[in-house]
Amino acid sequence: MQAELLIHAQWVLPVDPKNRQLTDHAVAIADGRIQAVLPYEEARRSIQAERVIELPGHALIPGLVNAHTHAAMTLMRGLADDLPLMTWLHDHIWPTEKRWVDPSFVGDGTRLAVLEMLRGGVTCYNDMYFYPEVTAQVTAEAGMRAVIGMIVVDFPTGYADSADQYIAKGLALQDQYRDHPLIRVAFAPHSPYAVSDAPLQRLAALADELEVPIHLHLHETHDEVVQSLRDHGERPFARIDRLGLMGPSLASIHMTQLEDDEIQRLAETGAHVVHCPESNLKLASGFCPVAKLLSAGVNVALGTDGAASNNDLNLLGEMRTAALLGKGVANSAAAVPAHAALRMATINGAKALGLDDEIGSLEVGKSADLVAVDLRDSHTQPLYNPTSHLVYAAGRHQVRQVWIQGHQVIKDGAPLTLNPAETISAAQVWGSRLAEHHQG
Known part of the structure; x- marks a missing residue:
């Protein structure tokens, strides 16, 4: 199988009907869609990927x-x-x-x-x-x-x-x-x-x-x-x-x-x-x-x-x-x-939202909207259950990679499609205007 991208994570949480927690698995992506979710060793043998991303200590989940x-x-x-x-x-x-x-x-x-x-x-x-x-x-x-x-x-x-x-x-x-x-x-x-x-x-x-x-x-x-x-x-x-x-x-x-x-x-x-x-x-x-x-x-x-x-x-x-x-x-x-x-x-x-055929889980044929959360931080260790840690312990600063339709929009925590400095500066200008009016 040919793939543009193969993402290998320590845990893959597909949010399927069985609520599985898959260890040492990979997700193959082509044309913005999920082609396969499978054990990494099997992926190495069966998938020819243009690019492989290794995410040790990360949980890969559907986009929120x-x-x-x-x-x-x-x-x-x-x-x-x-x-x-x-x-x-x-x-x-x-x-x-x-x-x-x-x-x-x-x-x-x-x-x-x-x-x-x-x-x-x-x-x-x-x-x-x-x-x-x-x-x-x-x-x-x-x-x-x-x-x-x-x-x-x-x-x-x-x-x-x-x-x-x-x-x-x-x-x-x-x-x-x-x-x-x-x-x-x-x-x-x-x-x-x-x-x-x-x-x-x-x-x-x-x-x-x-x-x-x-x-x-x-x-x-x-x-x-x-x-x-x-x-x-x-x-x-x-x-x-x-x-x-x-x-x-x-x-x-x-x-x-x-x-x-x-x-x-x-x-x-x-x-x-x-x-x-x-x-x-x-x-x-x-x-x-x-x-x-x-x-x-x-x-x-x-x-x-x-x-x-x-x-x-x-x-x-x-x-x-x-x-x-x-x-x-x-x-x-x-x-x-x-x-x-x-x-x-x-x-x-x-x-x-009527989008469950397209997003919401990591299943073959769905859009490649994925999020990688780094669970190696001190407050998510030791780790017994990645789903529990995501809900009860993890913080959004641990979101490191984000893809939408297979296109990366967050890389190593940094946005690729927006300028943070310009965005924050514009918000501060509005803040000054509204504060003056609201206090007056």
Whole structure:
């Protein structure tokens, strides 16, 4: 067999159905796809590779999938900390967005986010923000994979003045990136409290017609549920279900306020949950019942949320928090084991975005989106179980190599497709502007 690249790692964690941990294996890559995953000695005999990369002490894993974020909000990192969600939104974030968010803001903020995510082993992310065409362009230029949300809200912003205009712009974005190798799109109505019935029903029909996902904040806080009962006479979950959005195309974000019948309905419909544990903890929004969801057969993915409420885009750290919090909420040390947390950050995220045939595991025929994590550091030694160390001990500074579609984007920890100095300088300029305005 001919291959362009053969990567030999001490451990290969393919995140396959058996959750195997393969020792002294190699992954062969050609034309941006995985050709084989096999023992290294066998690979040496059977594969003629143009280039061989040796990674002793490394774990090779699928690229991480950040299934929910707002990339450009990195420019608001730390702007309004230690506040409850609605105070944070109404008094700080939304006024700042109204004053500052434009294509330049989104471009520079997205570039900063992409740099951070790539360095942390994230190869694909699912975004929701204004000026999604800018987010898509910056992400594609960096060689990163993304699902770009076609944002919809009822109220006017600098980006659009009505739900109809948001949808029209989203459909234009869908046409532009229909055949792009790295960029997909999803409808992204912000939340039930920010979008009225008619646009939500229209999005349900369009998502079905175009076969694209729907990305929606849902049941994030107790107050959201109380408000919906007051204004609509039903819980947000029931309203979304009644309007036709509940199904396999829906990625429902947060889901901290769930009753048992709602968990069962999620399983029946095939809708996905994206868990954002650190953002939920920081905003005191509540606890997603991850162990219950997984036991019911619901696909649970993992997201960071935006850096304005997290305050980082560190999916390795999110895995650890998800595993620990899942145990605490379930009152069981066996709940959300390490291999389940790794699946949430890889194949489950890919499935929630409709990309599980393409990414999320190291299997023959899939795109070569891979991450090498160096486990030789002091805090990941001695090593008994590489999956456990990835979840409970490793840090993102140990991400050393990253490939997307077989193209290397991080080499020895350094980015190859972005200029860190320019990216950070642009962020600092925005920081000075926003700080002066926010304090004033």
